Structures are given as structure tokens and as C-alpha cells.
Amino acid sequence: xxxxxxxxxxxxxxxxxxxxxxxxxxxxxxxxxxxxxxxxxxxxxxxxxxxxxxxxxxxxxxxxxxxxxxxxxxxxxxxxxxxxxxxxxxxxxxxxxxxxxxxxxxxxxxxxxxxxxxxxxxxxxxxxxxxxxxxxxxxxxxxxxxxxxxxxxxxxxxxxxxxxxxxxxxxxxxxxxxxxxxxxxxxxxxxxxxxxxxxxxxxxxxxxxxxxxxxxxxxxxxxxxxxxxxxxxxxxxxxxxxxxxxxxxxxxxxxxxxxxxxxxxxxxxxxxxxxxxxxxxxxxxxxxxxxxxxxxxxxxxxxxxxxxxxxxxxxxxxxxxxxxxxxxxxxxxxxxxxxxxxxxxxxxxxxxxxxxxxxxxxxxxxxxxxxxxxxxxxxxxxxxxxxxxxxxxxxxxxxxxx
Numbered sequence: 001x002x003x004x005x006x007x008x009x010x011x012x013x014x015x016x017x018x019x020x021x022x023x024x025x026x027x028x029x030x031x032x033x034x035x036x037x038x039x040x041x042x043x044x045x046x047x048x049x050x051x052x053x054x055x056x057x058x059x060x061x062x063x064x065x066x067x068x069x070x071x072x073x074x075x076x077x078x079x080x081x082x083x084x085x086x087x088x089x090x091x092x093x094x095x096x097x098x099x100x101x102x103x104x105x106x107x108x109x110x111x112x113x114x115x116x117x118x119x120x121x122x123x124x125x126x127x128x129x130x131x132x133x134x135x136x137x138x139x140x141x142x143x144x145x146x147x148x149x150x151x152x153x154x155x156x157x158x159x160x161x162x163x164x165x166x167x168x169x170x171x172x173x174x175x176x177x178x179x180x181x182x183x184x185x186x187x188x189x190x191x192x193x194x195x196x197x198x199x200x201x202x203x204x205x206x207x208x209x210x211x212x213x214x215x216x217x218x219x220x221x222x223x224x225x226x227x228x229x230x231x232x233x234x235x236x237x238x239x240x241x242x243x244x245x246x247x248x249x250x251x252x253x254x255x256x257x258x259x260x261x262x263x264x265x266x267x268x269x270x271x272x273x274x275x276x277x278x279x280x281x282x283x284x285x286x287x288x289x290x291x292x293x294x295x296x297x298x299x300x301x302x303x304x305x306x307x308x309x310x311x312x313x314x315x316x317x318x319x320x321x322x323x324x325x326x327x328x329x330x331x332x333x334x335x336x337x338x339x340x341x342x343x344x345x346x347x348x349x350x351x352x353x354x355x356x357x358x359x360x361x362x363x364x365x366x367x368x369x370x371x372x373x374x375x376x377x378x379x380x381x382x383x384x385x386x387x388x389x390x391x392x393x394x395x396x397x398x399x400x401x402x
Contacts, residue, residue, distance in 0.1 A: 091281040098284040099395050101208060101291075105387040108292045109380055112299035113306065119296035127297060127355075130290040131200045132261045137283035138207050138217065139265015140276045146214040147266065154215065157341065161219040164328055164349045166230050169194045172323045174238045176316050186313045188239055188365065189374020190320060192357045195234040197227035199353030200257050201294065204287045205386040209393040211344035217262055219348045224254045227356075284394070295383045298355075302376045309373035317374070317381045325350030325389065343393055351386050354379035 097104075112119045150158060173194020177187040198220040206216040228251075269276045299306055328349030332342040358375035365371040 087278070094282050094285040098208060098288050099391060101288050101394065102384070102388040102391040104288060104292045105295050105384055108296040109299055109384065112296035113303060116300035116303050119293065119300040122293045122297040127294055128257065130293065131204075131257050134204055134207075134283075134287045134290050135200065135217075135258055135261035136265045137279075137286055138203060138213055139262035139267075140269050140280060140283065141207075142214055142217070142262065142266050143269060144266050147218065147262075150214045150218045157215060157337070158218055158222060160332075160335075161215070161345060161348055162222060162226060164331060164345065165198060165219070165223050165352075166226070166234065168327045168331075168349055169320070169324045169352060170234050170238060172320055176320055177238065180316045182313065182316060183370055185365070185368040185370025186309065186316075186374045188368070189357070189361060189371040189378070190313065190316055191238040192235060192361060192371065193317075193352055193354050193375055193378045194320065195231050195238060196352040196354065196357045197223035197231065198348050199351060199355060201291065201353075201355075201383060201386070202347050202351035203258070204291055205351060205390045206344055206347045207287055208284050208387075209343055209347060209390040210340070210397045211347060211393075212340050215341065216344050216348060217258065219344070221254055221258050223348075224258070224353075225251070291383060291387060295380055298376055298379050302373070305369055305373040306376060306380070309370050310377050313370075313374045313377050314381060317378045318385070321350050321378070321382050321385055324352075325385065343397075347386060347389065351382050352378075354382055 108119070173191050176182075177191040180187070180190075182190065200220065203213075203216050203220055207213060325346050329342045329346035332345040333339075337345070354375050358372055358379065361368075361371040361375050
């Protein structure tokens, strides 16, 4: 049973040794903190003051008022935390799943080879829509000022990226196609891949690897526009045959898959930053799912080609893309760039648009399936290697600004 709390009159308060007297008539009694403690509230050791007409008696301390305010603030904070708890749990789960990116890509590749029906539903139309959605998500992380800074404050980085993309990998591809001892069709496929511009998959990987996204997007867009001239030129030298490219179709592809979604994302980031802040933690998970489905789709549609010619060309393709990843990172670190920019250069130089190479191979080398095989193997191997790098950098890099 809880004892009635005594009241401290003004006289009692002034003298600690004086006995406590009952509250005068008309005075409400506030439960003592000892009584509160008995019920699971408050702290012991401090007696509660008397209240008359709902207010502390003159001269009494105001700890009670401060205590009520503190309890209200604590309750509000607790309620807000409980409201955000499910969202925080989902964000944490998303981060864990994304950190296992290499595992999901390898699982998709193996599953697509042995059970192609699992991925055949993911058609080229789905691939385009998925890439557009991912690019929209990347745009949510950017601002128009950041994109403008790539051209105004970092033009030398953009120019260096273009030089690396159209010199390093083509030179390595030329050497492999001439001196690796590959069959003619496989050699053409490797050389053709090395002439391609950067693909949108590189933007996804750079996004997951926490690279410099404005620079990555602009490098992909600029290299794709330059491909109208550079791809036929390099293919003529490396393959020995002119590979025509439809400039209008390529320009529309850039607008549809890269520039337009990014601009829409930037606009949403400008007008609804609160919404962007809530969805941003989940965008790497979406990017992971899209890459996994792309790898599975490419393999599931070319199981026989991959099974027949894959073991022959895979070592050459691994060397090609490994050299691109390493040289892109090494060159950028040599000139003193940040690790964030070096990661971006590494991914952009090491990952080319193998899907575009496969389309060109089907059009211009219809009687040589080995050319298509080299491009498909390149796309799968490149995605696997890029995903492994992205997984490592995603775990070892603290945040997007690192």
C-alpha cells in the first residue's frame, strides 16, 4: 500500500530539521517521488512539493514542471523512433542484401545456365525499362549543380576519361585479338567489345560502388555520343571491317536510357528532397536486382553459345576487363585524383557496352555465332567482375561522399 506523501509547508521547507506538517485546507497533494518509485515512476530521495489550485506554492522548486516537459519530449521522441523503426529496419536489410551483390550475380549466372526458363521472361524491353528506372534512381542522388560542375569544374576529368576509354581498352583488345590465338570469330568479338562506349551497367556498378555519380553519368553519355565516330573508326582498325553505327538511333538511346531519366531524377530531387531522402537508401537494392536480372537474361538466351565457346574466350575476356579496371584506377591515382574518382575511372574504363557489341555482331556478322558468343561472354564476365568490385567498395567505403 502506498503511503500518503507529506506536504512541506514554507516553514518546513526553510528548516530541514523541522517536522513535516499536514497540508493546509484546500491544498492538493502531489504524490511523493518515493510513492512514484513504488509504482515504477520517478526517482527516490526527493520529496514532492504541495500544490494549491494546480500551481506550486510560492517558494517551492519547479522541478515538477521541467519533469513534465522532459517526459513529454521523451514520449514524442520515442513515438517518432517507433514510427521510423520499420523503415530503418528495411533500409538496414536493403544494405545487407546489396553488400552481397557479387553472390547474387554469380547465383544468377549459374541459375540461368542450368535453368534458363527462370530468366527468359526478362526480355530486352524489360532490360530497357529496368535500366531507365535505375537511372532515375541515380538521378535522385544528383543535383543540376553537380552535373554542371562536371563540365565547368572538372572538364579535365571528363576529357581524361574519354581518352582512357578509347585508348586503353582498344589497345588491349587489339593485342589480345592478334596474339592470344583465338578463333577468328572470337578474336573479332573481343576486338569489337573493346571499341564500345561505356554502358549503363557501368553507371549501376559505380552507383553501388559509391563512385562519383555525376562524373560516371557524364562519361557514359559523352562516350556514347563519341561512339558515333569512334566505334566505326576503331572497329575499322581493329577488326579490319567498317562497322556502321546509326547515329540517330544511338542518340535516342542515350536520351531514353541515360539522360532523360537522370534529368527527371534531378528534378524530383530538387522539388521533393524529403521524399528523395526516404527512398534513397533503397535505390542500391533496385540497382542490384536489375544487374542480376540482366546477367541472367543474357545467359539464358544464349545457353548453347555460352556452353560451346565460353571456355575458349573467357580467359581472354577476363584479361581484357581486368586490364581495363586496373589501368583506369592506376592512371587516375597517378595524377592525384581522389579514391572516389579513381573508382569511377576504373569502372568506366573496365566496363563497356557489351550489349551494344552483341547487337552489332548479330547485324554485321550473322553467319559467325562465335562473334556473338564473345560479346555475350564479355557482358556476363564484365558484370560479374564489376559486381565483385562494387561489392568490395560498397563494404569498405563509409558513405556516398567518401
